[in-house]
Amino acid sequence: MAENLFNKPLIRVENLFKIFGENDTKKPTVNAIDNVSLEINRGDVMVIIGPSGSGKSTFLRSLNLLEQPSSGHIYVNDVDITDKNVDIDKHRQKMGMVFQHFNLFPHLTILRNLTIGPEKLQGRSIKDAEREGMELLERVGLADKARSYPNQLSGGQKQRIAIVRSLAMHPDIMLFDEPTSALDPEMVGEVLEIMKDLARSGMTMVCVTHEMGFAREVGTRILFMENGRVTADGAPDEFFNNPSNPRLRDFLSKVLQ
């Protein structure tokens, strides 16, 4: 049975559409996601790249229904989360997400940011949650910040905290929405390091990013999106060294220089 579980994709996306402006007759409709179907397997480190406005973030955000798809299905562990009767909150607990702007809770200490979810939502004891919270803080080298508040931290530190806040929930998959785009250049490295460690530890990850070095080094699968469609999908080697899609070639020549 266990084997069976591992053979199945963790996430299966079927004919996903997201159309903006459907209900507004004054504006033209935009197909932000235009018929995307794919599977994400356990252990995949999927990196999504593409020009701005290509639907990368919208696609990522629809995986946990932060964006409600216009049509199509998303199966997580074989459960269709687009079904209205499914308890999406329960599924979200298993899908960590890291945002461009961190979104830490400013009224809580760093440690409390990490423990409030496990304690309030997963019913774990505060002691247990704090012990693990401290372990996670040590893992990202920020144990000394446990009693600080988010506004006392640098951007890079905040993003490291945001990553371990998600990990504290023991997610099956981590979604990253341009996690380094709002950081000063000198802080990008520390965040990417954590993400690389995470990828090496076997975490399933989907990551929207402009960091091509990261994509090449730890990505197991690269997706190229344009106009809401996935127009290239492959292993990093063939993807970067031998791109067949002319739009992708053009894009890569601009970002890689």
Add this chain to the structure above:
Amino acid sequence: MSFSTMLYTMGEGMLRTCAIFILTILFSLPLGLVIMFLRRSRFFIVRTITKFYIAVMRGTPLMLQLLMWYFGPYYLFGMNIRGYRFAAIIIGFSMNYAAYFAEIYRGGMETIPQGQYEAAEVLGYGKAQTFFKIILPQVVKAILPSVTNEIITLVKDTSLAFTLAYNEMFSLAKQIAASQTSFVPFVVAGVFYFVANYAVAFTMEFIEKKFDYYK
């Protein structure tokens, strides 16, 4: 009338003033939350009715509203309710202040970035949990100075209860001043309001410090 007798008489009025103040705070703070939610409802009709309610509460004098609450049931429905005076005062004050508090809360809600809701959502928080655990504490911090303003105004507004011939402190002060042809009751009243509001400001500053979790 000796000074101590006067203080004693006015003291009773101060208790009534305090009763209006405390009960109004007790009812209007949570009621304001309800009105704020109705004001932000996704249903157009609910939003519109709530907007109109707030417009009336803010757009007409509280004194007039008190008269409406007290005499309305009789003139509109021929109802004669015994001992309704104090209840009418509390309803009038609470409904009025709740409208102001609702708008203060709404302003506070607008300061919370969308990302806070999303961060709570992706952790698996439901709507109610997100509001009470994540959003409300931040809203409270944002609105404390405006709430302090409103509470201080309420302390002084309690004197409007004289409209319904309720013997709160300032009504008594006026009566004593007239009968004794003395200015002293007004001085006592002034000191009372000032001290009460000083206590309010002091308490609110203390609470603000409690919420001062970052510079």
